[in-house]
Amino acid sequence: MRTKLFTAGFAFVLVSACGSSSSSQAKNQSANVINGAAAVAAAKPLTKDQAHAVMHERHEGMEDVGKQNKVLRRELTASAPNLSVVRGATATIARHASEATHWFPAGTGPDLGKTGAKPEIWQKPQDFGVKLHNFQVAARALDAAAKAGDLNAIKARYADIGGTCKACHDSYRTDMHH
Amino acid sequence: MPKQRVWDLPVRLTHWLLAALIAFSWWSVKNDHVDWHIWSGIAILTLLLFRLMWGFVGSSTARFANFVRGPKQVVRYLRGDWRGIGHSPLGALSILALFLVTAAQVGLGLFNEDDDGLFAGPLANFLSPDTTDKIRDLHETNFYILLGLIGLHVAAILYYRLVRGKKLTKPMITGRAANDASAGEMRPGKWWVALICLALAFAISRWVVAGAPLP
Numbered sequence A: 001m002r003t004k005l006f007t008a009g010f011a012f013v014l015v016s017a018c019g020s021s022s023s024s025q026a027k028n029q030s031a032n033v034i035n036g037a038a039a040v041a042a043a044k045p046l047t048k049d050q051a052h053a054v055m056h057e058r059h060e061g062m063e064d065v066g067k068q069n070k071v072l073r074r075e076l077t078a079s080a081p082n083l084s085v086v087r088g089a090t091a092t093i094a095r096h097a098s099e100a101t102h103w104f105p106a107g108t109g110p111d112l113g114k115t116g117a118k119p120e121i122w123q124k125p126q127d128f129g130v131k132l133h134n135f136q137v138a139a140r141a142l143d144a145a146a147k148a149g150d151l152n153a154i155k156a157r158y159a160d161i162g163g164t165c166k167a168c169h170d171s172y173r174t175d176m177h178h
Numbered sequence B: 001m002p003k004q005r006v007w008d009l010p011v012r013l014t015h016w017l018l019a020a021l022i023a024f025s026w027w028s029v030k031n032d033h034v035d036w037h038i039w040s041g042i043a044i045l046t047l048l049l050f051r052l053m054w055g056f057v058g059s060s061t062a063r064f065a066n067f068v069r070g071p072k073q074v075v076r077y078l079r080g081d082w083r084g085i086g087h088s089p090l091g092a093l094s095i096l097a098l099f100l101v102t103a104a105q106v107g108l109g110l111f112n113e114d115d116d117g118l119f120a121g122p123l124a125n126f127l128s129p130d131t132t133d134k135i136r137d138l139h140e141t142n143f144y145i146l147l148g149l150i151g152l153h154v155a156a157i158l159y160y161r162l163v164r165g166k167k168l169t170k171p172m173i174t175g176r177a178a179n180d181a182s183a184g185e186m187r188p189g190k191w192w193v194a195l196i197c198l199a200l201a202f203a204i205s206r207w208v209v210a211g212a213p214l215p
Helices: A002-019 A036-040 A048-076 A085-103 A125-146 A151-172 B010-029 B034-058 B071-078 B089-110 B129-162 B169-172 B191-209
Strands: B004-005 B174-180
Touching: A002 A085, A048 A085, A048 A151, A048 B129, A085 A125, A125 A151, A151 B010, A151 B191, B004 B034, B010 B034, B010 B129, B034 B089, B034 B191, B089 B129
Parallel strands: none
Antiparallel strands: B004 B174
């Protein structure tokens, strides 16, 4: 009897803990990408210096996107979000998202230097292009929602963009330690 | 020698669930299941809170006051001059270290968040993103300390088994071990006290998950 009670108690804790998990997976945007491969195709090969410069800009940009995302979560879960802080963050993310079109030219992979970018980016340019495009669309939508100022809409678009980050990072980024 | 009770069910369940959840936490975070990783950490928090309380009001071998000993007793034990059941004075140091490092790991995890800001421990919002960057490094470093202690723990069990001929794993499963009767007996705890501890541990964990709101 005691044994059963204890076991049931422990099982209850674990099941309850798991049951209330809520994931903020955004629905995949059905992107109409005219030229998905454009993001990763280079018109002409980059020099080593140019490639390193792109990788540096990419790293700093992505890091900033992550940081702004954290700022956003702090504001959006606060009891009284500061809209001007939210708008600053969404504008910065939208700017980096549009810059990202030029962040993945061929020759800026792990062969050249330390990067979280996986070689698969250049092996599956079509799929990568779609995922990058989804992120860019989500970033613009988030920024537009922030400008409009409806908190519920901002939170929904914030969840969407998180899904696009994760979709790409799960496939195309390695664990980075810096 | 006759077999007698050494570990009660709460101690054994806590032990094996901790082992399983630490393994699961490692696996899940290495395989992009950060949400599972976080819930696993919360479950570990619940277990640690339960074990902490059971360490004060549980069975005799579960209580810290009964097994945490000073350096003199450790020396006596090393001389082969110690009698008793449950954790030896030396083993107690290992238990304390494992408990504290696991608690530190969970504590750091509560304030941690990933590079992207997509996943965060329930208390991460209390700190700035720059601070959680440092927490992330500590959470990673502390895991290697925990891994080292687990390695030492397993090595000690193998040493007792292979060199000293003492089986430690089976008693942690069955709760019974062959002991010299003169070493004393385990005094069991009360099952309803265990349920109260569990309910409290659960309530505190839920409060932490909710972001530790103050009234």
